[in-house]
Amino acid sequence: MNSKKHILCSPWKDSIVALDCETTGLDPTRDAILEIGMVRFEHGKEIAKYHRLFDPGMPVPHAVTLLTGISSQECAQGGFLFSALPEIFEFFQNAWIVGHRIEFDLAFLYHVWKQWENPTFPFVSSRYVIDTDLLSRILFPWLSDHRLETVAQALGISVSQSHRALADAETAGYVFFQMLPRILELDSQVCEMVLRILDGAEDGLRFVFSTIPGSPRKKAPQIPKHPFLFNVLGEVPSISEENDSSLRPIDSKEAEKFFGENGILAQSIPGYEFRKSQLEMASAIIRSFNQDAFLIVEAGTGVGKSLAYLIPSVLWVTQNPKEKVVIATHTKTLQDQLFFKDLPLVQQVMHQPFLAVLLKGRNNYICLARFYHLLDHLNTLLSPSDRRKLLPLVLWLFETQTGDIEENAGFAKEANASLWSFLQSESRMCAGMRCPFYESRCFVQTLYRKSRSANLLIVNHALLFASLNNFRSILGNAETLIMDEAHHIEKVASQHLGVTLTPTLFFDFLHWIYRSHPHELGWLVSVKHVLKRILFSEEIKIHAEKLLSTLTTTISELEHAVHRFFHHLQFLFETFTGTSDVDFSRRVRILEPLGIKIPEAFDALESGLTILKSTTLELFSLLQNAIPEAQDQEIETQIETLYGELAWAVEKIDTFLEMLSAFREPDFEKEVVWMETYLRGEKREIALHKTPIEVGPLLASRLYSRMKRGVFTSATLSIGERFDYIINRWGFNWVDSDRRMTKALGSPFDFSRQMKLAVTTFLPNPKEEHVFARALSELLQDVLVMYARNTLILFTSYSLLESVYLAIRSPLEEKGIRVLAQGMDGPRTLLLRLFQMHRPSVLLGTSTFWEGIDLPGPLLELLIIPKIPFDVPTDPLVQARMEKIQADTGNGFLNYLIPEAIIRLRQGLGRLIRSGEDQGVVLFLDKRLCSAPYGSLFFHSFPVEPAICETPELLFSLLEESFDKKFYKQIRIYK
Secondary structure: OOOOOOOOOOOOOOOEEEEEEEEOOOOOOOOOEEEEEEEEEEOOEEEEEEEEEOOOOOOOOHHHHHHHOOOHHHHHOOOOHHHHHHHHHHHHOOOEEEEOOHHHHHHHHHHHHHHHOOOOOOOOOHHHEEEHHHHHHHHOOOOOOOOHHHHHHHOOOOOOOOOOHHHHHHHHHHHHHHHHHHHHOOOHHHHHHHHHHHOOOOOHHHHHHHHHHHOOOOOOOOOOOOOOOOOEEEOOOOOOOOOOOOOOOOOOOHHHHHHOOOOHHHHHOOOOOOOHHHHHHHHHHHHHHHOOOEEEEEEOOOOOHHHHHHHHHHHHHHHOOOOOEEEEEOOHHHHHHHHHHHHHHHHHHHOOOOEEEEOOOHHHEEOHHHHHHHHHOHHHHOOHHHHHHOHHHHHHHHHOOOOEHHHOOOOOOOOOHHHHOOOEOOHHHOOHHHOOOOOOOOHHHHHHHHHHHOOEEEEEHHHHHHOHHHHHHHHOOOOEEEEOOHHHHHHHHHHHHOEEEOHHHHHHHHHHHOEOOOOOEOHHHHHHHHHHOOOOOHHHHHHHHHHHHHHHHHHHHHHHHHHHHHHHHHHHHHHHHOOOOOOOOOEEEEOOOHHHHOHHHHHHHHHHHHHHHHHHHHHHHHHHHHHHHOOOHHHHHHHHHHHHHHHHHHHHHHHHHHHHHHHHOOOOOOEEEEEEEEEEOOEEEEEEEEEEOOOHHHHHHHOHHHOOEEEEEEOOOOEOOEOHHHHHHOOHHHOOHHHEEEEEEOOOOOHHHHEEEEEEOOOOOOOOHHHHHHHHHHHHHHHHHHOOOOEEEEOOOHHHHHHHHHHHHHHHHHOOOEEEEOOOOOOHHHHHHHHHHOOOEEEEEOHHHOOOOOOOHHHOOEEEEOOOOOOOOOOHHHHHHHHHHHHHHOOHHHHHHHHHHHHHHHHHHOOOOOOOOOOEEEEEOOOHHHHOOOHHHHHOOOOOOOEEEOOHHHHHHHHHHHHOOOOOOOOOOOO
16 A cells, blocks of 8 residues: 555644755764755645755765765755755744654754854744654564664555655655554553653653544554564473483484485475485484584585574474473574574474573563663653653563563664663562562563473573573573584684673763762662651661762762773873874783783772772661661562662672772783773773683583583584684583584585686785785776676775775776775665665675675675785784694694684685575685695685686686676786
8 A cells, every 4th residue: 555645544633844854974063964855744635845955065975875866966056055944944834843863854954053043933842843763663663673664664655765855754754644543552551651751851752642642543554563572482392200311312214204305394395405415414413412422513505504403403302301402593683593483394394392492691681670660760760861762662561572672673772771771680680579570571580481491492602601600590401502603602702701891881880870960860869769758767867868978979989980090091002002093993902910000090990899889788788777667568669679779789899890800910821901992972982801812621611511412513614624623712622532523514505506716816915005905906996897796895904995995986886886885885784785776786895794694696796805814913812812822833823813714714705605596706816825835725615616817817708708798808917
């Protein structure tokens, strides 16, 4: 249905102006408006439109042109915005203003209006402004995202054009009208909670939720809910009452029964293709289960490894119902695929009962007790802007079955991390059986009860490694582990077995306790309000006031101590680097104890935290004694909640003290310590990091020793079909050799038919950075103009990417080839979307593009890798590990940098061929593959024999053969 032609319900009688602006950037003080589009509605019908381009007084950034199609030449004809303000504000008159993320547009208009100083046209009052983005997050928290086109599509509204002002304004207007019937159908409790959160706010949404629900009800459009509304699948298999603790092995014939050419999968799944490698993998997993062994199995792209380990896992737990298998993935995407797609399929074809639970870290789940406590103390704990961020939780809380915040894209957990810390489930703040939600709606307790009886637990690497210190208490009595995407093991284990200290960690905690600006907020303010309601003796009141005063003063002093501590670190950083103009995300290794370098900074911070802890414990005791003095159940409940939060605060202080102690005197024999600059918003901050140099021994003692059997799989684990490197890095050399099994299974794809691979030797050595960058840029221009295909270029450094991007962009775009670059033209998801929308396109990416992207068929036909993907040898962690391996083996380069580069190179190669129909060409442009003695190690890891192109003519001849297109003969000399 095209909803622009038919409004289902419009209880809105006032005039509406839908507004959208396109701008040169995100900052109203530095950027400018390029285009304004407005549509005026009366009773749900369009009556007028306004559209105009404006000269921004600056060049239109390339990224903006890519997104909108608006060029500097077009804008130059439009005149300046200032002169158009009267007609714009005339269009606004006596109307509500509606738009998607409308505050962004109004901020730009306000910046210009301030300079106008025309009293005839006052600026738009916030009480007459309605943001359709926030409204959609409230009403449709389950949508995968809340971009305007996504919301419009969910509502059945056709979108002819995106990222142009008039089209987006029109769409936003119809989105608003189509959301009104949904509000009509809301439960009154939902509306009351929304209004409670908005109480006192100058916000158009207050009017919407206080007025619309009273209008005549009409049928609302049905919005498809997020399909992931559960985290428990199946049922517990029956367990024999016989007291037999012995395990029953899986019959070795089961693999053939399911994965054979005429097996159950072939008969049950339409289009299923027999894959010998999948059968071999399943057979190897069954052997490892039966023999209590650890299997490291490399399964190339297309093997179908998920089913190859899920079916043996289900066979194992149905044979042995008391057993539990833990399956860990690195990415949420694969975790969801296993639970919501693959396991239901396994359930369908196996007809055997099993219980699977999708389990995440406790802080992913909302605590209802904390949420309602926050509602009771909105004015003391949250600023007005933070209160509005609660709104996407309201309807979701009435509907969710899991309490998993990742279901709710409307809330944006990462962007609202500080607010989420008030709401997430915390073990130390849990009231247990005293909590009113414990038995009925405690999401965590419900899930933990299910997980204790589950046969399969689907978790992620982060939860697994974060839980190593108390593995059994989190994941029960599991003795069987499967790790998919296992090539990430060392990286993720290093992150979770290490320590990171940032200013934000401190300030988020301190501001949670108390902040005085712009007005008093925080936990201490709530304590004050509760204590005032208790009839204490005068002596206790004085003592309580003294404690609160001490805490307030201590918080202020600690804020100064944190500033001084990180200021000292910044000074050290600048001393080590020799400059204050540091690059983004630059790292500096620390080789001396910081306690010696900046002792006063450590002393001040530790002293303040110690005072904060002792004073908090005194307050803890006071609250404990106050419970009998409570005059009613409500106050008693509030005291118990505060009591739990106070216990959590003490634990947090202890954690900070432990972290400071760890950085004061690290064990440099086993740990590497470094400082790193990073951007938080537009402000540069500094962080401290500490991580084990070797994680293998820790994994052996904390993980493998607790497991009886395990499977570790990925598409890239071996070096020349040998697993020695992985065995040593992951700590499997600590496991008895008779309990270790390895298997390398190639991809079922016919790479000799589907892929051509060329290695060039005619470009300069990449070590000559500037010469190589110039020659590389020239070659890329010629290749991409002559053979215009969707192309992915994978870089190892951002500096080379930027240099090449600036050199090739204009020449290629003159030929109609879109050029996109990471860090230049938008975030990863937007780049991938633009890359797929326009052909031919060229995408330049660094680390995050080497894996995890799937571009089948013509979406990717040419993959170019300019340099061998060596880790940066000066990176502190790489440097420390190279030193350790150098000391152990005599060659850190050959035994660390080379294997890591081979694994990463194979990950990059995997981007090109994703199915049996894909075809394409890979170009390696690093001559060291042929000239350096270690080059042969890379050649052994290629899926096909490479063609060595010693001249440009040979390269272009190969491309001509691959893409069936002639090349011109006047080829440059690329030097």
